[in-house]
Amino acid sequence: MINRRNLILLATAIGIAAGPATAYAADVLNVGAYPTNPPFEYKNESGTFEGFEVDIVNEAAKRIGMTTDIADLGFQALFAAVSSNRIDVAISSITITPERLKTLSFTQPYYDSDMGIATKTDSAINAEADLKGKVVGVLSGSTGETWVKAHQEADGYSDVKGYDTQQNLLLDLSAGRVDAAVSDIPGMQYSFQKMKDLVVKQRIKTGEQYGLMMSKDHPLLGKLNDALTAMKKDGTLAAIHKKWFGTDAPADSSTVKEMPLPKA
Numbered sequence: 001m002i003n004r005r006n007l008i009l010l011a012t013a014i015g016i017a018a019g020p021a022t023a024y025a026a027d028v029l030n031v032g033a034y035p036t037n038p039p040f041e042y043k044n045e046s047g048t049f050e051g052f053e054v055d056i057v058n059e060a061a062k063r064i065g066m067t068t069d070i071a072d073l074g075f076q077a078l079f080a081a082v083s084s085n086r087i088d089v090a091i092s093s094i095t096i097t098p099e100r101l102k103t104l105s106f107t108q109p110y111y112d113s114d115m116g117i118a119t120k121t122d123s124a125i126n127a128e129a130d131l132k133g134k135v136v137g138v139l140s141g142s143t144g145e146t147w148v149k150a151h152q153e154a155d156g157y158s159d160v161k162g163y164d165t166q167q168n169l170l171l172d173l174s175a176g177r178v179d180a181a182v183s184d185i186p187g188m189q190y191s192f193q194k195m196k197d198l199v200v201k202q203r204i205k206t207g208e209q210y211g212l213m214m215s216k217d218h219p220l221l222g223k224l225n226d227a228l229t230a231m232k233k234d235g236t237l238a239a240i241h242k243k244w245f246g247t248d249a250p251a252d253s254s255t256v257k258e259m260p261l262p263k264a
Contacts, residue, residue: 032073033078039052053210057089063227073090083215088218094211100213108258111255114205116188119173121196121198134180136160136161138160139165166183233258237256
């Protein structure tokens, strides 16, 4: 039988054993990412995350004295993981929106993006007006899905199909299982370098901007935001952009300019 003294000794031993692990965990920024979103984030052949946002979060973490541990999560799962504090930060070209800011926090933006309507190159669909009676595919939980559902009734889409990954969405578009896809242009254009039968037919100007997503008023929000400011000022963020997109970020973009912390 374990008496009270033994229980105290056991608890003390467990506490000592847990001490170093807890201290180590305090220096680790837990990040969630959706793994098929190049060039923003993806897994390479060795299973390691790479990409534009991976470089950003790794550098920001380093500047506040932390390392990163990046977990593989589905896009929709990122929101629950952040809200429950299972992860500290979510990356995956996540748009800062007023609706999301009601329950979540974002750092200042670091990338400006628009959405686009993509089809097969030989499709008769050339613009939004041509989507009447068509099946439109979206990434579930994305701002593309929000936009499509807001326009579905007025524009007369026959159906909206949601996908768990951008890759599956574009594969179905290529196979003709959906007539068009609505998603962020940079990710689609990156994929279309290999998927030659697909093309963006129309740009949808949305003014979208991406930031690091965190739980509401996360204690590290200010530190990571300051790290992004420093990365903009010393040219690090611009260099990361050039590395992954092959072009200089526009001088007036959120990749270069210091921006205010988003507020609901």
